Amino acid sequence: MTRHQKRLSVPKSWPVERKTATWTVKAGAGPHGEAGVPLLIVLRDVLGYVDSRKEANYALNENGVLVNGDAPSDVERPIGMFDILSFVERDEHYRVFPDEGGRLSLTPIDADAADSRLGKIARKTQVSGGDVQLTLHDGANIRVDEGTDYATGDSLVIDNESKDIVAHFVYEEGALVTAVAGSHAGEIGEIDTITVTPGSGDNVVTVSQDDGDGFETIENYVVVIDENFTEGDDE
The missing domain is CATH 3.10.290.10 (RNA-binding S4 domain)
Structure with a gap:
């Protein structure tokens, strides 16, 4: 090869x-x-x-x-x-x-921000023993207890040393997100609306911005973050 x-x-x-x-x-x-x-x-x-x-x-x-x-x-x-x-x-x-x-x-980023990383939940599946397996956007798998309130589209913060979940951000209207693909990649704002598309089409997300015109993109292109994610970018 x-x-x-x-x-x-x-x-x-x-x-x-x-x-x-x-x-x-x-x-x-x-x-x-x-x-x-x-x-x-x-x-x-x-x-x-x-x-x-x-x-x-x-x-x-x-x-x-x-x-x-x-x-x-x-x-x-x-x-x-x-x-x-x-x-x-x-x-x-x-x-x-x-x-x-x-x-x-x-x-x-500063050293404190480097202690953990963000991951978007791409899949959620039941595994043997009653646990639930969360698959992140990069392919990493994390097991959690059944009934734990995690959903596809949510974001997790994973401690780099222990690999434990240290924060959970829900994908919902009002959540702070960043676009990671498409024509608005790199832009940040809050979700105004999530429009569910019938059939196999992509759901559409409308995002508002305090210092911009806002934008519309598909659901797969946004990741939920929190304010510390942007604040940690300045050393």
Whole structure:
């Protein structure tokens, strides 16, 4: 299997120039599916902290890079929406967040904000033993007690060390959300209305903004956040 990916065919969310060269590195197996950006691209092409795969491997071997509190072993490990990147020696921390063009970008955050990450509940299923399994947007699975009041579309804050749920934000009218895809990616506002579309069509969400005109997008494109999510972006 090839370890390379043509630049012209990478997902729109990847922060790479498509016409500077023919090939780029291919994401390995892991979180975020095809939308995940290889860690090597983040270290080399976005941050400029390494010049080669060899230097990136060295940084990982020295545990100088943490992703969601863990030391990755593979430079092709996919990085995606809401992941937390920490650089121990530099005392630098970033949250992966879509910019207004929909491409993933790195937002500087302080050390306290780097202790946990946000996840949107993509699926909720019953598992053996009576528990419920929550699958997050990045593919991570979390087991909770049956009857716990979590629903698809809600957001959770997961502690990077314990992997416990430390906060729960309900997807409902009045919730603060950010758009993560589409023409309004990166914008933030409050849900005014959720319009349920009959049949197989996407539900539509209308979002209002204090400092903007508001926007309308589909349900899959919004993620519930809280005020600390935006306040933590300033170091």
